[in-house]
Amino acid sequence: MENFNDDIQKLINLKGEVRGVVFKTDLEFILSKKGEEGLKKIKEELKKIDIVIDYENIKPMDFYPIGLRIISLLIIKKVFNLEEKDIEEMGFFASRVSSMTRFFIKFFFSLENLAAKVPTLWGRHYTIGKIEAFLNEKEKYGQIIIKDFLVHPILCTYLKGYFSGILKMAINQPVICQEIKCPFKGDDFHLFELRW
Numbered sequence: 001m002e003n004f005n006d007d008i009q010k011l012i013n014l015k016g017e018v019r020g021v022v023f024k025t026d027l028e029f030i031l032s033k034k035g036e037e038g039l040k041k042i043k044e045e046l047k048k049i050d051i052v053i054d055y056e057n058i059k060p061m062d063f064y065p066i067g068l069r070i071i072s073l074l075i076i077k078k079v080f081n082l083e084e085k086d087i088e089e090m091g092f093f094a095s096r097v098s099s100m101t102r103f104f105i106k107f108f109f110s111l112e113n114l115a116a117k118v119p120t121l122w123g124r125h126y127t128i129g130k131i132e133a134f135l136n137e138k139e140k141y142g143q144i145i146i147k148d149f150l151v152h153p154i155l156c157t158y159l160k161g162y163f164s165g166i167l168k169m170a171i172n173q174p175v176i177c178q179e180i181k182c183p184f185k186g187d188d189f190h191l192f193e194l195r196w
Contacts, residue, residue: 008049008051008071010067011067011068011070011071011152012065012067012068012071013067014065014066014067014070014151014152015066015128016065016066016126016127016128016129016151017063017064017065017066017126017127017128018063018064018065018066018069018125018126018127019060019061019062019063019064019124019125019126020058020059020060020061020062020063020064021060021061021125022069022072022094022125023053023055023058023064023069023072024055024058024060024097025093025094025097026055026072026073026076026090026094027039027055027056028093028097029076029090029093029094030042030055030076032093033080034080038079038080039055041079042055042075042076042079045075045078045079046071046075049071051068051071053068053071053072063127066126066127066128066151069155070151070152070154070155073087073090073152073154073155073158074152074154076090077154084157087154087157087158087161088157088158088160088161089161090158090161091157091158091159091160091161091162091163091164091165092161092162092164092165092168093161093165094158094161094162094165095161095162095163095164095165095166095168095169096165096169110137111135111136111137111142111170111171112135112137114133114135114166114170115133115134115135115142116133118131118132118133118144119131119132119133122146126149128148128149128151129146129147129148129149130146130147130148130149131144131145131146131147132144132145133145135167135194140195140196141193141194141195142167142193142194142195143191143192143193143194144163144190144191144192144194145189145190145191145192146159146189146190146192147188147189147190149183149189149190150183150184153182153184156179156182156184156190159179159190159192160177160178160179160192161177163177163192163194164176164177164194167194167196168196171196173196174196175194175195175196176194176195176196177192177193177194178192178193179191179192179193180192180193
């Protein structure tokens with residue numbers, strides 16, 4: 001976080017967009033954990049770096065710069081002094097409150113169908129990155145691969161929670177998600193491993 005202010009422009013210029021629903025889930029998380037006072041602190045911190053994220057008025061289905069999404073996560077982490085496990089919890093929380101995600105889970109009853117629809121779900125959220133998913137109900141094992149998605153390491157942590165939350169919603173069992181490969185550690189793609 002020391003170089004955060006220096007990196008703002010780089011984050012703003014990141015290629016790709018994300019649906020506004022991610023800011024709505026951030027808003028829900030902030031309000032559930034820290035209330036209106038927490039939201040006020042987030043906005044004050046954003047103001048210090050000349051960034052405005054109007055969480056309450058963002059349109060869930062509109063696209064916004066992905067860098068703004070990273071800035072939101074980094075500011076929330078900084079203001080609330082969150083650790084990696086807390087960012088993962090944010091992702092898990094988002095899987096529960098996102099109406100788009102709940103819609104997909106509701107209509108794809110088998111894990112095989114869910115895995116087949118993951119690229120569609122991803123494409124509805126992000127304009128960058130290619131995703132593949134494999135879920136084996138018998139072996140209680142799955143993999144998610146994301147290519148062409150070099151955004152920021154905080155999203156890796158967030159997605160671990162998000163993916164485990166989606167799968168837990170589908171199977172109603174605890175899920176462990178680990179990132180086995182990561183471009184930020186020299187790999188060519190992200191590889192998330194899920195076990196339940």
